[in-house]
Amino acid sequence: MNKLLKYAGLSGLAGLLAALIFTPAALPAEEEAAYVGAEACSSCHEGQYASFMEKSAKAHSWKSLEKMLPKLTEDEKKECYACHTTGYGKPGGFLSLEQTPEKANLSCEACHGPGSLHSESGDPEEIRRRPDVYNCVVFCHNSERVQIFKFKPMLYHGGH
Ligand code: HEC
Ligand code: HEC
Numbered sequence: 702m703n704k705l706l707k708y709a710g711l712s713g714l715a716g717l718l719a720a721l722i723f724t725p726a727a728l729p730a731e732e733e734a735a736y737v738g739a740e741a742c743s744s745c746h747e748g749q750y751a752s753f754m755e756k757s758a759k760a761h762s763w764k765s766l767e768k769m770l771p772k773l774t775e776d777e778k779k780e781c782y783a784c785h786t787t788g789y790g791k792p793g794g795f796l797s798l799e800q801t802p803e804k805a806n807l808s809c810e811a812c813h814g815p816g817s818l819h820s821e822s823g824d825p826e827e828i829r830r831r832p833d834v835y836n837c838v839v840f841c842h843n844s845e846r847v848q849i850f851k852f853k854p855m856l857y858h859g860g861h
């Protein structure tokens with residue numbers, strides 16, 4: 702809730718209403734799909750994958766954590782995982798570096814949503830084509846982080 706209010710930059714009811722109005726509906730497939738990691742997309746989307754790996758900070762998001770993790774409690778680590786790994790706490794998502802190394806970094810799915818169904822079928826109906834800035838802001842690039850990192854919402858930033 703706190704994050705929703707921050708998103709709108711408003712407080713109280715006005716913030717809540719704005720957040721509800723701008724919340725995009727999930728694709729039906731998205732609710733059933735699991736997270737698979739960026740490499741699973743590479744065989745069919747070579748170009749996007751190459752560009753993502755080269756340019757996107759998301760492809761190295763685990764590295765940002767590495768130095769700090771030894772100093773954190775288990776609960777604090779989990780907080781970091783929520784934004785710095787692929788699908789933490791969700792079906793198919795990151796569990797630990799040992800168990801799920803392919804999901805330690807953020808993937809295409811941070812923007813396009815969980816891709817297990819689409820990766821098997823190749824069906825465009827089963828993947829989110831247009832990521833919504835709302836998701837970027839609410840889930841990770843929220844106002845607290847914006848102040849720290851001077852993030853400016855740009856749809857392709859960190860994409861491909
Ligand atoms: C087995 C091959 C295959 C895999 C694996 C695959 N895709 Fe696709 N994808 C396709 C095909 C085919 C299309 C439709 C043609 C096109 O737009 O290139 C498509 C289209 C898309 C689109 C556009 C959807 C639209 O509405 O136009 C996105 C976004 C996408 N894929 C993302 C991903 C992501 C993210 C992954 C990994 C989680 C992934 N794909 C894995 C085959 C695949
Ligand atoms: C930072 C967000 C972001 C990330 C990360 C991202 N994409 Fe995209 N992707 C977009 C946006 C924005 C579009 C364009 C949507 C539109 O307006 O049609 C797009 C479009 C696509 C399309 C449709 C064809 C095209 O190029 O326009 C495919 C396929 C695709 N992405 C695959 C991928 C794959 C595979 C990865 C990971 C290797 C990935 N994306 C990572 C934001 C992202």
Ligand code: HEC
Nearest residue numbers: 758765766769777780781783784840841842843846850852
């Ligand atoms: C609400 C989401 C969120 C949480 C929670 C979060 N981060 Fe981040 N973090 C981000 C975003 C977004 C960026 C990148 C901002 C940018 O570059 O615009 C980032 C960047 C970083 C960077 C800087 C990377 C670089 O090289 O510039 C470090 C270090 C970092 N985070 C560590 C952590 C640690 C440690 C935790 C857990 C205590 C954590 N983060 C929790 C969202 C989050």
